[in-house]
Amino acid sequence: MVQPATARRSTTAVRRRHLGEHQIAALVLVTPALLIIVGLRIVPLVLGAQYSLTGDGDRNGLFVGLANYRTLLDDPVFRTAVRNVGLLFLALPVAVAVPGLLATFLFLKVPGHRFYRSVYFFPVVLSPVIIGAIFNILLSFDGPLNQLLGKAGLAPVDWLGNSHVAILSVIGVHIWATFGMALVIFMAGFSTLDQSLLDAARCDGATLPQTVWHVVIPELSRTIQFVFVTTMIGMLTGMFGLVYVMTAGGPGGATYLPEFYIWVTQGQMNSPALASAASMVLFVLMLLVGLAQIRLIKRATKEV
Amino acid sequence: MRERGFGRWVVAIPMCLLALATIYPMVFTLNVAMKSRREYVLDRFSLADHLTAANIADAWNSSGLGRYTFNSVVVTAGSVALLLLLGSMAGYAFSQLTFRGRKWLFLVCLGALMIPFQVIMVPFFRVLGQIHLLDTHVGLILAYTGQFLPFTIFLMTSFYSRIPAEIVEAARVDGSTTLGVYRRIMLPLGRPALLSVGILNALFCWNDVLISLLVMQSEQHRTLMVGVTALRGQYSDNIPLFAGGVLVAALPVIAIYLFFQRQITDGVTAGSTKG
Numbered sequence: 001m002v003q004p005a006t007a008r009r010s011t012t013a014v015r016r017r018h019l020g021e022h023q024i025a026a027l028v029l030v031t032p033a034l035l036i037i038v039g040l041r042i043v044p045l046v047l048g049a050q051y052s053l054t055g056d057g058d059r060n061g062l063f064v065g066l067a068n069y070r071t072l073l074d075d076p077v078f079r080t081a082v083r084n085v086g087l088l089f090l091a092l093p094v095a096v097a098v099p100g101l102l103a104t105f106l107f108l109k110v111p112g113h114r115f116y117r118s119v120y121f122f123p124v125v126l127s128p129v130i131i132g133a134i135f136n137i138l139l140s141f142d143g144p145l146n147q148l149l150g151k152a153g154l155a156p157v158d159w160l161g162n163s164h165v166a167i168l169s170v171i172g173v174h175i176w177a178t179f180g181m182a183l184v185i186f187m188a189g190f191s192t193l194d195q196s197l198l199d200a201a202r203c204d205g206a207t208l209p210q211t212v213w214h215v216v217i218p219e220l221s222r223t224i225q226f227v228f229v230t231t232m233i234g235m236l237t238g239m240f241g242l243v244y245v246m247t248a249g250g251p252g253g254a255t256y257l258p259e260f261y262i263w264v265t266q267g268q269m270n271s272p273a274l275a276s277a278a279s280m281v282l283f284v285l286m287l288l289v290g291l292a293q294i295r296l297i298k299r300a301t302k303e304v
Numbered sequence: 305m306r307e308r309g310f311g312r313w314v315v316a317i318p319m320c321l322l323a324l325a326t327i328y329p330m331v332f333t334l335n336v337a338m339k340s341r342r343e344y345v346l347d348r349f350s351l352a353d354h355l356t357a358a359n360i361a362d363a364w365n366s367s368g369l370g371r372y373t374f375n376s377v378v379v380t381a382g383s384v385a386l387l388l389l390l391g392s393m394a395g396y397a398f399s400q401l402t403f404r405g406r407k408w409l410f411l412v413c414l415g416a417l418m419i420p421f422q423v424i425m426v427p428f429f430r431v432l433g434q435i436h437l438l439d440t441h442v443g444l445i446l447a448y449t450g451q452f453l454p455f456t457i458f459l460m461t462s463f464y465s466r467i468p469a470e471i472v473e474a475a476r477v478d479g480s481t482t483l484g485v486y487r488r489i490m491l492p493l494g495r496p497a498l499l500s501v502g503i504l505n506a507l508f509c510w511n512d513v514l515i516s517l518l519v520m521q522s523e524q525h526r527t528l529m530v531g532v533t534a535l536r537g538q539y540s541d542n543i544p545l546f547a548g549g550v551l552v553a554a555l556p557v558i559a560i561y562l563f564f565q566r567q568i569t570d571g572v573t574a575g576s577t578k579g
Contacts, residue, residue, distance in 0.1 A: 025482030026403035033394040033453055034409060040428065040450030041416045047427035102322070105315040118565055119323045122330075125561045125568060126554060127511030129529045133550045134329050136536065137336065137543055144332065144348040176326070181572060188573035237420040241513045245533055259422040263514065272426045283423040290418050 045283075051276035060273075068277035078278065081256040084167055085285065088235045088257075091171050095231050099179045100224070103186030104212060107193075117187065121180035128241025131177045136160070136246055139169060163254035166247050170255050173246070174239050181234070182227045189223030232289045236282065258282040330554075337547040344544050359548030367538060369552055371524060372531035378441050379516075379527060380509040383448035387456045387505050388498050390449070395460025396490045400472055401482065410461070416454040421515055429518055439521045447519050448509045456501055459574055463497035464490060500567040500574070503560065507568070510557065528553050 055064040072078045102120065106113040123131060138145050139159035146156035159169045197219065201211045217224070240259050247255040249264065256264075258278060266275035336344055337359050338352030364370065397403070398410050421428070428447070429438070437443030467490070475485050491498075516527045526534075532553045539546040561568065 022401060022482055023403050026397045026401045026406070028483065029393040029397035029401075029486065030409055033390040033457060034412065036390065036446070036450050036453055037413055037416045040431075040446065041419050041424060041454075042412070044424035044427035044431060045419050047431070048424055051426060102319065105319055108315070110316050110319055116319055116323055117569075119326050121565075121569060122561060123326060124572075125507055125511075125557055127513065127529050127532075127557070129511070129513045129532050130550055130554045130557075133532060133536065133546070134333050137333065137547060138329060147348055180326075184569050184573055233420075237422055240422070241511075241529070244513065244517075245536065259420075259514075262422055262425060263518075266426050266429065267518075272430070276426045279423045279426060283419070286418065286420060286423070 048276045048279050051273050052280045054273050056271040056273045064273075068274050069281075071274060072277055072281065077253045077256055078258075078261055080253055081258050081261045082281075084255070084257055085236070087167060087171060088232070091175065092228065092232055092235070095175045095179065095235070096182060096224070096227055098175070099182035100186055100227070102179075103183050103190060104216065106183075106187060107190040117184065120183050123177040124180045126177070128174075128177065128238065129245050131173065132242045132245030135169075135173050139246075160247050161251055163251045166251060167255045170239065170242055170246055171235075174235065174242055177242075178231070178234055178238070182231055185227055185230070186220075186223060189220045193219055229289060233286060236286060236289065258285070333547045333550060336544050337551050339544045341542050341544055357548075359544045360552055361548075363535070363539075363545050363549035364552050367531070367535060367549055368523075368526075369528065369531055369549060372526050372528040375441070375520070375525055376510055376528040379444045379448065380506050382441065382445040383452070383509045384502050384505050386445060386449045387452055388502050390453060391456030391460045391501065392464075392490065392494055392498060393486065394457045395464050396486050398457070398461045399463075399465035400467070400469065400485075400490075413454050413457045417458065421451055425514075425518060432519065438519060439525055441525070444516060444519045444527075447515050448505075448512070451515065452505050452508055456505060459501050459571065460494070460497060462574065463494060467493055496567075499564075500571040503564050503567050504571040507557065507560065 052068055053063060053065060054060070055062045055067070099120075102116075106116060110116070137143060140146075141156065141158055141161060145159065149156055157165060160166050193216070197215050198211065201215050206214065236257075237259060239257055240263065243249060243255055243257060243260045249256045249260055259282065262275045262278045262282065265271050265278060269275075332349075335352055336348075338354070338356055339359075340353075343350070343353065394413065398406060398413075432438050432443050432447070437446065471489060471493075472485055475489055476482075480488065511529060512527075513529045513533065516530050520526055520530065532550060535546055535549040539549065
């Protein structure tokens, strides 16, 4: 993507004259951004790791080793949050397969594919708060969805009030709201697909499923990998607004996710050190998910 | 490859249904916002008797949404301006200039992409408190700038690297300084990328609730999305009014989407396929 090789091709005379000015100018251009990134992201990350090893309340600032992490392990609310992350992993294949399939259909030029793309992508730009509020109306116990179920002769479901159902409702709404993102990424991947491979497959008499399996999926493996990683990261870090508005972590803590736990522990519970420990757990989780992303970033920086 | 005839329609039907499922919640909310409370209680689905913005206007007037909107506009505009300035400066340097440490500094910027706000929330809160910027517009602007700058630098770098070095060289031979090239060439040529990245960042800042909840503590400094979360308690017995308030908060984004759809999808896909 980034090809500064051409920049180096300049004539040596011009280069030499500008090298000193060049270096200074580059630092002037880069420094403000670096100050902000180091000061507001990297320093806090280091501080957070340090806080996670100190105590809360009257042990504020004292080194307590891994005590916070042990507290987390014993906290049933945190355990629920981690279990819910497990549910996110289970939902991940759905969250990737649905947009993948739709992108395939759109690639086959179903009539009106531009229209579909616009419609599917639309919820992506809405704030999770707005989406949460809308689904608060739709999923309330005396709300429209349960009325529909009633008309069909089915019993109402307490979508947001039943501790087993609520987390599934929130995850479902998140997938509903974000599949358009993955769809657009898939479509960008499809646009780089080598048309001649598809033509060859058709000449060989491959059926549609065969073509998808043997040509499309291998060719798009990088895109698929990218979508898996970004969708998972979106689930781990993008659901705060939904949880906050739809269930506020309830009923009985059933819809806690790590990010919500961190927020509540820092704010309401006033235990920043414990919240920092939870932050570190989330960060490690993200790093594990992000190993694939690190590979992608490496590829990007190699070209700089 | 093109699927013809029957096969086309087999997929067209589920696609149509899904499109309906995507758009219907919004249409439903719009319809509810036009109803009176009584109408809604009697029948959730019936079409509103008449087109009226009464609920939307009531929600606007009675809930302080005006104040919150003002805060959101100030903070979003400030953040986007700062992001575009710093992002394009750094993007130009990383893509077009050779200088010592470039690779490492770029790696620092990209590495920060992997630190989500949730992870640094607690220390960030303390740092902002220590420099007395909690509960201020400047504090929230800095928070958003820190949050979205790595992404902005990434996109601007990849855009600027497509500008041929010959243009830059020509300007330099004509006596332009490195910073002059930024002002006279990079900024004007970068306009489409700046628009795309700016709109994306504006959406991120406008839609955020977590960072805003943490930084803005007094009621008068709330941003619009935080204001919406408070509506729920305020109008728990009047769903149409609640729907009106939600729509007020959603309208600017809907308008931006209708106008700038292309730039938005270009922006998100640039971030994906360039990786």
